[in-house]
Amino acid sequence: MAAAESGILADVRTFAPGIMLDIRYATADNFTGRPVPGYAAAKCLLHRPVAEALARVEQGLRGQGMALAVYDCYRPTVSVAAFMAWAKDADQSTKAAYYPELDKSVLVPDYIAEKSGHSKAATVDVGLLDCRTGTCRPFDMGTAFDYFGPRANTGYPQLGPAQRANRTVLLAAMAAEGFENYPMEWWHFTWRAGELPDTAYAFPIE
Numbered sequence: 055m056a057a058a059e060s061g062i063l064a065d066v067r068t069f070a071p072g073i074m075l076d077i078r079y080a081t082a083d084n085f086t087g088r089p090v091p092g093y094a095a096a097k098c099l100l101h102r103p104v105a106e107a108l109a110r111v112e113q114g115l116r117g118q119g120m121a122l123a124v125y126d127c128y129r130p131t132v133s134v135a136a137f138m139a140w141a142k143d144a145d146q147s148t149k150a151a152y153y154p155e156l157d158k159s160v161l162v163p164d165y166i167a168e169k170s171g172h173s174k175a176a177t178v179d180v181g182l183l184d185c186r187t188g189t190c191r192p193f194d195m196g197t198a199f200d201y202f203g204p205r206a207n208t209g210y211p212q213l214g215p216a217q218r219a220n221r222t223v224l225l226a227a228m229a230a231e232g233f234e235n236y237p238m239e240w241w242h243f244t245w246r247a248g249e250l251p252d253t254a255y256a257f258p259i260e
């Protein structure tokens with residue numbers, strides 16, 4: 055029985071049915087260039103209080119003509135192991151898109167963790183969407199999701215004013231519901247560390 059079915063984790067769409075999921079690791083559109091083992095389904099699974107908090111962020115943003123784009127939530131340890139194998143292999147096919155400024159050998163641990171908080175189901179990767187024209191489109195955050203380099207650092211000093219403002223809006227919306235940002239990556243947030251089981255899960259997303 056999958057942990058979501060057994061009640062350990064909840065699907066965020068239970069609380070935010072319309073939330074935009076763009077779970078890249080379930081597809082080939084990610085830094086490894088292929089679907090990541092462990093992501094059999096493109097779902098956002100989280101501990102229930104985290105899923106509820108993320109739904110409240112989404113609700114608040116929707117009221118202001120914005121929305122979240124959810125790129126990753128619970129990440130099985132088997133998926134983290136696949137990232138580590140990728141980090142050590144010779145494949146450079148995604149370098150131009152994902153890490154043009156850095157050598158692949160330095161991506162772990164600052165940009166890709168060997169023991170990721172995502173596996174504890176309280177961490178999310180999210181972006182901000184502008185929905186004011188009816189169709190939701192990504193705001194300019196200074197980099198794309200999973201761009202590994204200094205421009206992804208949340209406080210990168212050479213952002214344009216709009217990029218800085220967009221990051222500030224996302225930070226404030228997430229902080230209001232208890233999510234703390236990881237300074238190396240503007241998109242990576244963890245909900246109230248210490249309030250949930252300190253357990254890294256292995257079961258696949260299905």
Ligand SMILES: C[C@@H](N)C(=O)N[C@H](C)C(=O)O
Pocket residue numbers: 126163164165166167168169170171172179200239242
């Ligand atoms: C890989 C990226 N999306 C991410 O989540 N990085 C942090 C450091 C992690 O792997 O936990």
Ligand SMILES: [Zn+2]
Pocket residue numbers: 126172177178179241242243
């Ligand atoms: Zn992350």
